Amino acid sequence: MPLDHTARGVYPIAPTPFHADGRIDFDSIDRMTDFYREVGSTGMTVLGVMGEAPKLDQAEALEIATRFIRRAGGLPVIVGVSAPGFAAMRGLARAAMDKGAAGVMIAPPNTLRTDDQIATYYRQAAEAVGEDVPFVIQDFPQTFSVVMTPAVIRRIVQESPSCVMLKHEDWPGLEKISTLRGFQADGSMxxxxxxxxxGGLFLDFEVERGADGAMTGYAFPDMLCDVVRLQAEGQRDAAHDLFDAHLPLLRYEQQQGPTGLAVRKYVMAKRGIIASDAQRKPGAALTAKARSEVEYLLARVARKDPRAGKLR
Known part of the structure; x- marks a missing residue:
């Protein structure tokens, strides 16, 4: 089913698994997709920032997206299609939708500075991929250097009917969520x-501010699913207690660039979700000291959440 504004829950950002020699590990894609479904994910997102999408050619990107979509068995899959030009964006978006994607995610180029430039870009991007393709705004100023005010997000939403979701990654961003929900309440959006x-760093309060869930890639997506579920059930303290137990590891994983991805893949490999923590070059691997720190943090998490103790 096409993505729409009612989407909620947890859409894990899937890393792209590789073999040590840089080949795509399709068996691990299958295993990871099964895991996401089994732990209660309501969808998934592929070829995002932590999916190493810039290291793939267009054929590989489509092959990976197709593998996830087919294995997902009807679970909605959002495909990242950000590209320097609209031709490449349109090509991947249309091909992914033809394969069964639920929608696409579009990040802004780092050259945008004014509200007019941002709104114009998204209006043109929507036209390029096709106005029948539901799309997600990726608002991640720490990485893309593009600051989107609530007003410009409202403008994009109002000008582009195919915009159905915001991936909110501003930091601090709690007030932005409240403002956007206020726009909805007063009928202006x-x-x-x-x-x-x-990485879910503020998920415990984001859902309380009106967010519908998470689209991120922490190595324990099952914890994110539980936090969102507990909040929806009104079990606020239980949600915060579980979240707090994971927060030190979650923070450690949130290191920028390839180091954070190295932590995530290392833990996911230890959990048996993927076969290897390899990144495609250029990439990074954890040092012996970093691995020992991760092991220490996992042991601490395991005191409150036994899933962290069930590792290879």
Missing amino acids: RPISILCGN
Whole structure:
């Protein structure tokens, strides 16, 4: 089913698994997709920032997206299609939708500075991929250097009917969520889904501010699913207690660039979700000291969440 504004829950950002020699590990894609479904994910997102998308050619990107979509068995898959030009963006977006994607995610180029430039870019991007393709705004100023005010997000939503979701990764961003939900309440912006990123660092309060869930890639997506579920059930203290137990590891994983991805892949490999923590070059691997720190943090998490103790 096409993505729409009612989407909620957890859409893990899937890393792209590789073999040590840089080949795509399709068996691990299957295993990871099965895991996401089994732990309660309501969808998934592929070829995002932590999916190493810039290291793939267009054929590989489509092959990976197709593998996830087919294995997902009807679970909605959002495909990152950000590209320097609209021709490449359109090509991947249309091909992914033809394969069964639920929608696409579009990040802004780092050259945008004014509200007019941002709104114009997204209006043109929507036209390029096709106005029948539901799309997600990726608002991640720490990485893309593009600052989107609530007003410009409202403008994009109002000008582009195919915009159905915001991936909210501003930091600090709690007030932005409240402002956007206020726009909906006063009728100045139509409803959209808001899923949050940043590794889930603020998920405990983001859902309380009106976010519909998470779209991020922490190595324990099952914890994120539990936090969103507990909040929806009104079990606020239980949600915060679980989140707090994971926060030191979650923070450590949130290191910028390839180091954070190295932590995530290392833990996911230890959990048996993927076969290897390899990144495609240029990439990074954890030092012996970093691995020992991760092991220490996992042991601490395991005191409160036994899933952290069930590792290879």
